[in-house]
Amino acid sequence: MKVLVTDEISKNGLLPILDDPRITVDFKVGLPKEELHQVIGDYQAIITRSMTQVDEALLEHATNLKMIARAGVGIDNVDVDAASSRGIIVVNAPYGNVNSAAEHTMAILLSYCRNVTLANASLKSGQWQRAPFTGHELKEKTIGVIGLGKVGGRVALRCRAFEANVITYDPYISEKRAEDFGVKLVSLEDVIRFSDIITVHTPLNDETRDLITAEHFEGMQDGVFIVNCARGGIINEEAMLAALESGKCGGAAFDVWSQEPPKSDTLKKLIAHPKMLVTPHLGANTYEAQKNVAVDVSKEIVNYVDGRPISNA
Numbered sequence: 001m002k003v004l005v006t007d008e009i010s011k012n013g014l015l016p017i018l019d020d021p022r023i024t025v026d027f028k029v030g031l032p033k034e035e036l037h038q039v040i041g042d043y044q045a046i047i048t049r050s051m052t053q054v055d056e057a058l059l060e061h062a063t064n065l066k067m068i069a070r071a072g073v074g075i076d077n078v079d080v081d082a083a084s085s086r087g088i089i090v091v092n093a094p095y096g097n098v099n100s101a102a103e104h105t106m107a108i109l110l111s112y113c114r115n116v117t118l119a120n121a122s123l124k125s126g127q128w129q130r131a132p133f134t135g136h137e138l139k140e141k142t143i144g145v146i147g148l149g150k151v152g153g154r155v156a157l158r159c160r161a162f163e164a165n166v167i168t169y170d171p172y173i174s175e176k177r178a179e180d181f182g183v184k185l186v187s188l189e190d191v192i193r194f195s196d197i198i199t200v201h202t203p204l205n206d207e208t209r210d211l212i213t214a215e216h217f218e219g220m221q222d223g224v225f226i227v228n229c230a231r232g233g234i235i236n237e238e239a240m241l242a243a244l245e246s247g248k249c250g251g252a253a254f255d256v257w258s259q260e261p262p263k264s265d266t267l268k269k270l271i272a273h274p275k276m277l278v279t280p281h282l283g284a285n286t287y288e289a290q291k292n293v294a295v296d297v298s299k300e301i302v303n304y305v306d307g308r309p310i311s312n313a
């Protein structure tokens with residue numbers, strides 16, 4: 001099986017498992033779309049993260065492709081229907097990076113609340129200022145977690161460890177799951193109305209795109225703080241910018257963007273806004289997570305070659 005790796009994926013995770021005489025692995029990271037279209041026909045498997053769009057146009061050229069392996073959780077960059085209609089198996093690595101994503105959510109949340117990045121820049125520039133960097137505690141804040149899945153559940157537990165009151169909106173979980181995490185399952189309206197901090201952890205799909213709109217911002221607490229370490233576009237970015245500009249929203253921390261790298265005027269303004277703390281899709285960027293997801297997708301390729309069942313198709 002010829003395997004093409006198109007994004008930055010841990011070689012330490014991939015290579016020991018794919019070191020098999022039946023498998024060859026080529027790394028062609030960051031190929032322009034046209035070049036990718038030219039070479040994809042040679043491969044039976046492609047391993048990607050979120051930077052490669054595995055869309056209809058690519059699949060038209062992928063005449064020998066048997067497997068698309070997404071080294072991470074979100075498969076919103078893969079046209080799963082188009083792949084399935086061609087008999088191509090789509091697998092992901094749904095567990096390996098969720099702890100890292102939860103920790104990054106906490107990192108940007110806490111950094112924002114305690115002005116860590118601003119104070120860091122100030123002291124490094126030779127100033128000694130303290131009052132402008134007075135922050136907020138998480139203790140006794142109401143934190144609304146939207147999507148109590150693998151990442152959201154971990155974030156909820158970590159917020160509880162900070163003695164916050166955690167409420168959650170997730171139409172697909174049971175009361176029991178919420179109870180197990182020690183959080184209250186409520187409606188989206190209640191998360192919007194009562195939360196001091198709102199953090200989203202749903203997949204991005206037709207149902208969750210623009211889950212949070214300008215109308216929702218109107219119903220939020222004044223000074224609400226918003227976190228998105230899931231997918232760009234779950235929170236409408238124009239509405240986010242307007243809420244920051246009007247002062248309705250006290251600040252936000254975003255790791256993910258509807259366009260990556262961000263180029264639109266709205267995203268440039270959002271990123272530049274002084275009340276935004278931003279990172280370039282780093283949620284899964286730890287050595288541990290990258291190794292985990294690379295191991296997981298490599299095992300799936302070996303499963304395929306061995307004719308064994310695929311675990312995460």
Ligand code: NAD
Nearest residue numbers: 074101147148149150151170172201202203229230283284
């Ligand atoms: P998951 O499937 O385990 O959990 C998602 C949860 O969202 C589920 O409980 C589901 O019931 C809920 N949900 C679905 N539709 C909903 C809706 N309309 N309203 C409210 N809840 C809804 O997924 P996960 O592994 O926890 O990942 C969560 C998100 O984090 C995904 O978007 C994933 O791509 C993203 N992620 C980002 C990074 C990063 O690098 N920033 C890393 C890992 C995961």
Ligand code: MLT
Nearest residue numbers: 049050071072073074284
């Ligand atoms: C994921 O969905 O797993 C993350 O966004 C991380 C990545 O893009 O690799």
